[in-house]
Amino acid sequence: MAGNAITDVPDGSTAGRQLEVSWLSPIGMTGLSIANFIYRLFTLGIYDFWARTEVRKRLWSAIRLDGEPLVYTGTGKELFLGFIIVFGLVLLPILLLSAGIILAFGPTSPVAQLFPLALYVFIFLLFGVAIYRAQRYRLLRTSWRGIRGSLDGNSWNYGWTYFWTFLLIPLTLGWIIPWRTTKLQTLITNDAMFGDREFFFKGDAGPLYGPFAMLWIGVFAIYVGASLVFAVAIAALQHTFGLDTLSPGGQLKPEIASIVAIGTLGIIAMAYLLYLLISAWYRACIINHFAKRTHFEGAQFKAKVTGAGLLWIDVTNILILLVGALLLIIPLSIAAVLIVAVANSIDATLLESLLGPDVKIRFAAISVPIAIFIMALSFTLLLPVTQARAMGYFISHLSIEGPIALERIAQSTAGQVSTGEGLAQAFDIDAF
Amino acid sequence: MPSEIPHQRFEARLSDGKTADAQDVMVELTERGISIRLPGSHDPVIWQYGALSTSEPLTQHAIDALVTYAHQLGATLFVPGPRFARSLATLAPQLTASAERWRSARPWLWATAALIAVTIAISLTDLSPARTMAMMLPDEARQTMGRHMVTAMSQGHRLCETADGRAALDKLTAKLSKAAKTESDFRVVVVDRMLVNAFATPGENIVLTRGLLEKANGVDEIAGVLAHEMGHGIERHPETGFIRAVGLNAAAELFTGGGGTLGSLGVLLLQFSYSREAECEADDHALRILRDAEISAKGLAEFFIRISKKGQLQESDPVNLLSTHPVTLDRLAKALRQGGYKLRPALSAKDWRALKSICGASDKVQVPKSE
Incomplete structure (x- = not known):
């Protein structure tokens, strides 16, 4: 077992080093976010693969072991090719097959x-399968002092476990989740390597069941609570307006419908915040537990994240993304209002004589899709900033306990891959 | 350049990439490259600037640099402190963030520009790849598409069929088909839906709604609408629309990173509307067909006037005739100008009555004005 590794050192002279894990907060992430956004915009989104790569290079580089950075060696081209391959082999055939079957x-x-x-x-x-392969690609493209990581196992094995344990979630009313998370973590961590040395994970789901029970009851309570609030609100509405809530068609009157819509959104938002609160605590338990059960060359990982810490990162990150989106949407909306106002103030026939028939329709046909494209991208404007904060929080609360004999870690012999993450990209599975 | 070179020495750590161990070295930025002096060795190793790469692109915020060298694979050189990183950025400007971004984005910026140019060229000329493909579709495929679309559109509603009504409809269709001089005849069905609509589907199929028949002020209106839909069919607009929708869907998947839109093609079949140009083409065909069939184009014109008035259509209709068939003054004027040929009734009064009640007796609320 890995625990014996240190005593195996032949002459006993090198007992290994205690590696210090630290996070060197990357500077200039906002500038990077903006540059990436502009490039994505002007390449119709294709630059995303390179944008993502640069963000990872910065994030990886902020993680320090003994002051030296982890290196992300992946390239945008690999991510792009990975996606193109999946597009050609999976998405396009599915699309054509769907069309063919309907026809x-x-x-x-x-x-x-x-x-x-x-x-x-x-x-x-x-x-x-996609999760596993994305993880493998990232490990293969992560190195420290030139030594690569790898994931030496079968992605279909993981994919199958992921699938059948998922099917059991509704059947067990969710109670399989801690066991499932542990099982999947066991599979993937025990396949992970740094150089020619293996990571070792022996976890049991037992300690997770207490926190999970709290989460489960909490979610149930939130659901019941939200439903009650909703029912009370509807009853109050009907009491206030009586039968006036319905229009002759039997549907809710528009003004009432909008009150209901806003109220529903409010209740959902509150419920979501409450959920974040409880689940953050559960996630903190999982992270700390899993870290404790992860060993490498006799050393043990230790995480000290807290629910409050995770929650703070989550909530502030959501706010940062919102601010980023508003920074784009507000000027865009003002511009749109101005353009419409100017267009309306000019005589329509003059406008048409200058710019051809149907100029307004043509302009709208071009500008509306562009505006939608920008709005869809806008929520990802400050994504790199939030990713750095999330990763930073985790790394700053992570340590490695116990010495590691670095000179014994030789380069990985794992086979290389030439394209990356296509499947994960296609399914939007992505943390970083 | 040489004047900029600081010739300062920096402490650094070099790993050979064979194990995770590292050794302390001294490095210097020289004219030729990074000079690395190993302890106990006289001749420094030179890493030339052109073959360097850094773990992250160099920026003004850099606080250290991790350098690798293309001719010494696996080896990494870590130099702490911002001074080395910033000097390296001036000596090897290809390693800066802006240079790297520009290098990887440039082909795509060109590709985007080319795509926009091609799109503009296609929209300025009459090129339409979707239409070319639609014209090449085998008849059998078009028939199958059409049948399925009719099924999809009439889902949840019955098809109207009475012997007299069918005979009258066939009579009208045959007359217009003959005037249209198409290779194959059009097939027309009536769906029992109260919204006012008509649409052409691939393979010379046309669907009319009960609402359209009942609200029509005369058979000439129906003849006009039918001739217009035949125009769409002749120009293969439905087929073109479908191919374009599939193509756009594929492109959207490519650009959005896939997911989400899969399997929505069934919905797409029902959604597309025609461009103004397509409507004009269909109108031109309609007017020609009506002239050759010796039917007045006034019916079509009246129909345009009627559907462009507010209140005639239920606004909550999922498929609104007004939105799929925008009426413009041009179109109206063209239909009103048409004339100067001998007119004959499109159908006899008896046949028109039979056609109008092809869905059975109309609801009391919806009684149309009598002729």
Whole structure:
């Protein structure tokens, strides 16, 4: 076992080093976010692969072992090719097959109705595979002092476990989740290597069940509470307005409907915040527990994250993303209002004589998709800043306990890959 | 350049990449590259600037640098302190963040510019790849597409069919088909839906709604609408729309990173609307067909006037005829100008009555004005 590694040192002269883990907060992430955003905008989003790569280079570099940075050696081109391959081999065939089935059997035929179901099962089977492969790519592209990481196992094995344990979640009312998380963590960590040395994880889900019970009861309470608040609110509305809430068509009147919509959103937001609160605490338990059970060359990881810490990072990160989006949406909206006002103040016939017929429709046909594209991107404007904060919090609360004989760690012999993460990218599985 | 070179020495750590161990070295930035002096060795190793890469692109915020060298794979040189990193950025400007970004984005910026240029070229000329493909589709495929679209559109509603009504509809269709001079005849069905609508589907299929028949002020209106939809069919607009939708969907997946839009094609089938140009083409065909069939174009014109008035259509209709068939003054004027040929009734009064009640007796609320 890994625990004996140190005593194996032949002459006993090198007992190994105590490695210090630290986080050197990257400076200039906001500038990077803006530069990446502009490049993504002007390349119709394709630059995303390179943008992501530069962010990772910065984040990895902020993680220090004994003051020396981890190095991310992946490239944007690899991510791009990985995605293109998955697009060609998975997404495009699925799209064409869907079109073909609808054409051949008709949209209402049983085949066309069952096909999406089969598709979702297939895609879900690929989900775990995608997670594993993305992790493998990242480890292969992570090095410290030139020594690479790797993930030496079978992604389908992981994918299958991910799939069948997921199916059991509803059947067990969620109670399989701690066991499942531990199982998946066991699979992936025990496959992980740094150089030619293995990580070792022996976890049991037992200690997680207490916190999970709290989470489970909490979620249940939130659900019941939110439903009650909702019911009371509806009853109050009806009491106040009586039958006036309905328009002749039997539907809610628009003004009432908007009150209901805003109220519903408010209740959902409150419930979500409460959920974040409880789940942050549960996640902190998982992280600390898993770190404690992870060993490398006799050393043991130790994490001291707290629920409050995670919650603070989560909530402030959401606010940062919102601010980023507003920074874009507000000027964009002002510009749109001004353009419409100017266009309306000019005589329509003059406008058409200058710029051709239907100029307004043509302008809208071009500008509306662009505006939607920018808005969709806007929520990711400050994403790198939030990623740095999340990773920074985790790394600053992580340590390695016990000496590691660095000179014994030789370069990894694991096979290399030439493209990265296509599947994960396609399914939007992505932390960084 | 040489004047800028500080010739300062820096403490650094070099790893050979064979084990995770490292040794302390002294480095110096020289004209030729980074000079690395190993302890106990006289001749320094030179890492040339052109073959260097750094773990992260160099910026003005850099606080240290981790350098690798293309001709000594696996080896890494870590130099703490911002001075080395900033000097290196001036000596090897290709390692700066802005240079790296520009290098990787440049091909895509060109590609985007080219794409925009091609799009503009396509929209300025009459090139339409989707239409070319639509024209090449085999008839059988078009028929199948059309049948399924009819099924999808009439989902949840029955198809109207009475012997007299069908005979009258066939009579009208045959007359217009003959005037349209198409290779294959059009097939028309009536769906029992109260919204006012008509649409062409691939493979010379046309769907009319019960609402359209019942609200029509005369058979000439129906003849006009049918001729217009035939125009869409002749120009293969439905097929083109479908191919374009599939293509756009694929492109959207490519740009958005996939996911989400899968399997929504069934919805797409029902959604597309025609451009103004397509409507004009269909109108031109309609007017030609009506002239050759000796039917007045006034019906079509009246229909345009009627549907462009507010209140005639339920605004909550999922498929609103007004939004899919925008009426413009041009179109109206063209239909009103048409004339100067011998007119004959499109159908006899008896046949028109049969057609109008093809869905059975109309609801009391919806009684149309009598002729």
